[in-house]
Amino acid sequence: LAEDTPLTLTxxxxxxxxxETEAGLKVTLxxxxxxxxxxxxxxxxxxxxxGDALSDGxxxxKLTVADAAGNHTEQPGSLTVDTQKTPSGVNQPPAKDHVMDAIPLDMVSMPEEQDNYF
Known part of the structure; x- marks a missing residue:
């Protein structure tokens, strides 16, 4: 998995x-x-x-992407929730739906010698 700069405070x-990943792949959080x-x-x-509210802290x-053959790639991360104040350093406002995306996730190809492509 390749990770862009994730939102680590919300x-x-x-x-x-x-x-984004390849079309049809299963993603689990x-x-x-x-x-x-x-x-x-x-x-x-x-x-x-x-679905369930996270407590402050x-x-x-772990995000996991899996293909139909059962191959999977995992990406661990952490997110801090602070509902008491607006995060500082956020340069862009939330989208019109008032939801800020927490992390973009991309699937990457395995090295050629492994011959496992997603």
Missing amino acids: NLAQPRFSG EIEGKQYHSTADQHGKWQIQV KHDY
């Missing part, structure tokens, strides 16, 4: 994770012992909304 208790699932659309875009998560 004032949203139910952040939305989004990104595991956070606070719960799993949330999505499938990349025909353009490779996916998004996952955290640091939360470790």
Whole structure:
């Protein structure tokens, strides 16, 4: 997985994770012992909304992308939730739906010698 600069601080208790990978791949977010699932659309875009509110503080998560053959790639990360104030240093306002994307996620090809392409 290749990770762009992720949002690591949010004032949203139910952040939305989004990104791009290959079309049709399954994406799973595991956070606070719960799993949330999505499938990349025909353009490779996916998004996952955290269903249960996260408490203020640091939360470790793992994003997993899997293909139909069961090959998968994992990307760990962490997100800090602070619902008491607006995060400082955020240069762009939330989208019109008032949801800030937490992390973009991309699937990368394996080295040629492994002959495992997604």
